[in-house]
Amino acid sequence: MTTPVLSCEGVVKRFGAHTVLRSIDLAVAEHQVVTLIGASGSGKSSLLRCINLLETVDDGVIRLDGEDITDPRIDADAVRRRIGVVFQAYNLFPHMTVLANVTLAPRLVGKADKAEAEERAMVLLRRVGLAEKALEYPDRLSGGQQQRVAVVRALANDPRLLLLDEVTSALDPELVGEVLSLVGELKEQGMTIVMATHEMSFARQAADTVVFLDAGVVLEQGPPEQVLVEPTEPRTRQFLARILDAGHR
């Protein structure tokens, strides 16, 4: 069996007295898309932040390509370089143009020269249909365009793994589609993705594995047609019924 790109074993995270992640086990093979679903506060974002080392775990091991990245002696900046992250609120740098946002990391940490980094950035921006926005500032773009730039910025580092943290939750309904179709394209190109989402229809069509988090544990995981259509756990059924009522399909 080949080494998974990402594996979590018994991951625990506490904030003060509150335990957010109780014991998370998860394995993501290369080219797989795993979606994390669950109510707000179930630990989806915390798990992604732990994987990206924005938070230190309180127990357990997280491995990236077999290497223990929760080892305190590891170079955290080097690990983060191998993981691309897209946030719910885009978090573009407002004082930089779109092009500068995308080329910042390749130039500073990838040591690419300016022309090379810009050429590559333009290829990526063209692919998401935003080449003509390269010299605009983020506040001139719609939410969907900003989020696509954020995806491109994360891709510019050539990440081994892409983490998407509710990337469509801040978008107007008509802008959700453009971001989701971009994620779909990335999947087809073979990107390994872990994605926290409320978009159940997207999870159903794009995910290889759906993971249902509840109160800090993985309550159920499997292929989407099983977890989303015939869940075995009553809590999963309850959650799906509520979210379908709320209009997230």
Next chain:
Amino acid sequence: MTVPAEYSPALPDDGPSDLQRWREDYRRSRTRRSTALAGVSTVVFLTVVGAAIVLSPGWPRVKATFLDWEVAKDSLPDILLGLWLNIRVLAVSAVLIVVVGLGIAALRTLRGPLWFPVRALAAAYTDFFRGMPLIILLYLVGFGLPGLQLRGMPTSPVVLGTIALVLTYSAYVAEVFRAGIESVHPSQRAAARSLGLSYGQTMRRVVLPQAVRRVTPPLLNDFVALQKDVGLISVLGAFDAVRYAQVHADAAFNFTPYLVAGLLFVLLAIPTIRVADWYSLRAVRRQQASGAL
């Protein structure tokens, strides 16, 4: 124009409807009224204040000792010469203050136990120099440092005065910068670190550029304060505008030179004040389009 009884839509080529035309007329007449009222009120106010001063019992003496035209003309060239020194001190200290202030602010944001002494020293620096009255610091630096008789220690009152100004103002400016740094949302840091940028790179490329933009209006305000505080170097004997005014005042037994110097400092400050106002207004406009209120 009378109020139209009811709204009737205008034909496409007729321009605005009758109702809209009446509204515009009404608003114009209200504006004319406000302008007239403001004019009358200003004239009345100035007349009352002016009369109270001119009719006061001591006015002839005050006029003679503070508003002597001959003394003013006589002292002006020297005071202007002194002001040129103030302007040069201002330019040099403003640059040094920004550099030192930014450095102290950056040191205060360092994380980790290794940097504890640096953080503590930077905090002590801002506490001490913000608390110390500038005039006392001027004496301490101006007479204390040369008193040490160290080799290479400057003795010029201009240089020593500049050092004292930089010490005091950089402590204030450091706190302004620190507030600016802390006002940048943590998600910006998270985004930068996620891209693999180090702490230093994140600070330099992402946090500081945004912080500096935000604190520009308060920094311009500190610059206005500095513009007049450069006059305090006269207490060390530097021949600046205040010192020349003092010399002329003593020679003529008349306070007019002080008024001349004071008005010149006001003239010096006005452009900066306008720039500061314009800049903050622009920042506000960018953030919010104001409605009817």
